[in-house]
Amino acid sequence: MIKACIFDLDGTLANTLESMAYVANEILKSMNLKPQPVENFKYYSGEGADMLIRRCLKDAGDPELTHYEEVRRIYRKKFDEDPLYKVVPYEGIKEMLKELKKRGMKLAVCSNKPHVAAVKVIEKMFDGYFDLVIGQSDLIRRKPAPDGPLKAASEFGVSPSECMYVGDTKTDMETGTAAKMHTVGVLWGFRDREELESNGAEKVAEKPQDLLYICEEWKND
Template identity: 80%
Template sequence: MIKACIFDLDGTLANTLDSMAYVANEILKDMGLKEQPTENFKYYSGEGADMLVRRCLRDAGDPGLTRFEECRELYRKKFDEDPLYKVVPYEGIMELLHALRAAGVKLAVCTNKPHIAAVKVIDKMFTGCFDLVIGQSDAIRRKPAPDGPLKAAAEFDALPEECMYIGDTKTDMETGTAAGMHTIGALWGFRDREELESSGAEIVAEKPENLLKIYEELNYDKTGCK
């Protein structure tokens, strides 16, 4: 029986592409470096803010990362101040979350987004939907380490095999697999089917509403019983 669903945030619950690109490009412009196309941030993201900054700086004209610490601090500061700028939930996500809660499923977020920013986004944009938010901090290793999802499962008194982990990148698929959970790829996010399947997705969902059917199917054993 599925007791919990654990979601990635960027590219899974909310489209944060324009937000990440805007903040990073404002910083790059002020530094006299080359602004990057919004599309590039689909690949800069997924492994935490620090990795995003490194990838961005290399393409922007600082291959030696000589300005990494400066850029890193500015990026975190701007996101902590206004993590909701240009962030929108994906179509169908709110309806999905309400349906899962109505079914008695525990819901968590596990993201490599800094914890403070993650909490602000969830509290403001998904008020009352989630039982737990785990963002990047010194207390828990960032994904693809399975620490975050396993912490959520433990808090929900659920075994890993009683959890669905949903995300949109290679990092997420590796995370869910390492945690021993049903790992679902979100095709509406930042990466493609090939990446998701080759990285360990048990199932790939094309739209948020597909997740409810996947939950229902996983919630029944081969005899058709819960």
């Protein structure tokens, strides 16, 4: 029986690619480094802002990461100030969340996005939908460590086996598995089925509504 659903943010609840690309590319341009195509950010993101910057700098003409500390500092500041550039919820997400809430499910977000930015996105796009938002901070180990989802389960008073962890990347599937939760990979985000299935996805959802059926299936297991 599933009593709580824990969601990744970037690539799962909302398409945030342009927001990350915009902030990073403005900084790269100001340093005479090469701005990167928006699509590349599907692979730069997933393991937090610091990793995104490292991957991005390598492609932008700074393989030695000589600009890393400076770019990191500016990126974190600018991104906390404005993480919403062209961010849009995926189609069907709000309807699916409403239905889960109607069924009495507890809902949380667990993201490797910096905490301030994650809260801003959720407040702007999904106000009132979530009981808890956990973004990346010094207080918690980032995914794939299971700390965020386990904290959510404990705050909700449910066991990990009563939770469904939903995400779009290898990191997410590893996180849900490490937390001993049911894992669902989603195909509307940044990575493909192969990556999700080979890293522990118990089920794969093609559209948000599928999550409602998946919950039902586990209810009857």
